[in-house]
Amino acid sequence: MKKYRFEYFASCPSGLEDLLAKELNDLGAKLTVPVRGGVQFESFHEVALKAVLMSRLASRIFKFLYQFEVLNENDYYLQATDIKWKSLMDVTHTFRLTTIFGDLPFAREEFRNSQFANLKLKDAVVDYFRHHEGERPSVEKDFPDVSFLARIDRGTEKPYLATIMYDLCGDPLNQRGYRVSNTEAPVKENVAAGILKLVNWNPETEDLLDGMCGSGTFVIEAALMAGSIAPSYLKVEKHLNNPEYKPWTFLNYPWLTKDEHLLENFKIILKEITTSTQSGLEKLKSQKSRIWGNDLSEMNLYSAKENVRKAKLDQVIELTQVDARVINPNKNKTLFICNPPYGERLEYGEDEKLKSLYKGLGDHWKHNFKGHRAAIFTGNLEMLKVVGLKTTKRHILFNGDIECRLAEYSLY
């Protein structure tokens, strides 16, 4: 059985892998290799902690633990009972296991499906503890103390290869901790951050306007980036005020709790985040470029206001309620970003309404946004055709399961 020490995997929405590799390099990771849906990397443990607390683009960070070759489900169970689980968790911890299969084909008599394989792994953990400690830990799906990911791929000598990882996060990292209410179709926070990076938005030189801001995801991510505020700032503050609140599962792992040096470094990272949040929020109050969200719907704007307030950015982000097709820019260069309705439920007449919305935006930008930039993020590829403007760049990226396009326009 192979035991890992410094190998990690960061998952992210497809389309953001290269940007995530760069972000991880900037945090100090080595040997970053982008693959579909994430980045493998090697790093000191401190850097992995920084990635959990500071990455704007990652969905989760996993620490590789063990890898072994397996023949079939029963062999998976048997070999997994050889893992020293008590060095990874306490019997009093609740735990969650997820087994996923790699892309290559599986023989059905060897592995029925990933749920069944996962049951075998759970049995191995439970039987291990019963045998060694006389009692078993409980499974908890939603808020576990400890979370593992196992991945089974094709092997070389034996047919399959199982890799066991710690999920260092628990909840996905895109949950920043401010979202008090949901609008219909919010963009994921890490997708929004990735889009701002893909379009090279520079807060020093350009205002940001989200003309259809919904719950305010883009404007909040933009403000955090402009103030260099770590996306975990709200969770860090809550954890420091109440150490019983544990927003990341790594806080329960012997990997951290038994390593005094790492614990010291963790405290230093928390301090750094607290200090840079304070200075970032101050800096934002006096910053020249505007961060402005707008939406036509009173209800969605209400969500945006609540989210902005909870994110402590109400003195930084302006919110207005008008039709996006009548907004005009200030003198400053402006990036008009928007994520218009996609029309997931194509009710009668909705297609025509959407067409007139997308065309209206294009016409409005043509006449009133000369010298500025615009970008549309949408899951409705047909609608991009009716905008009627030449795109300067297009990117494919996923918001959850939906394949979306980001179209950029330079307006002359």
Ligand SMILES: C[S@@+](CC[C@H](N)C(=O)[O-])C[C@H]1O[C@@H](n2cnc3c(N)ncnc32)[C@H](O)[C@@H]1O
């Ligand atoms: C897909 S949602 C945007 C979600 C947003 N990106 C978020 O993360 O919450 C589309 C938004 O466009 C708004 N909208 C639709 N037509 C509009 C118009 N003509 N002017 C301004 N906003 C409009 C809707 O109210 C809705 O909030």
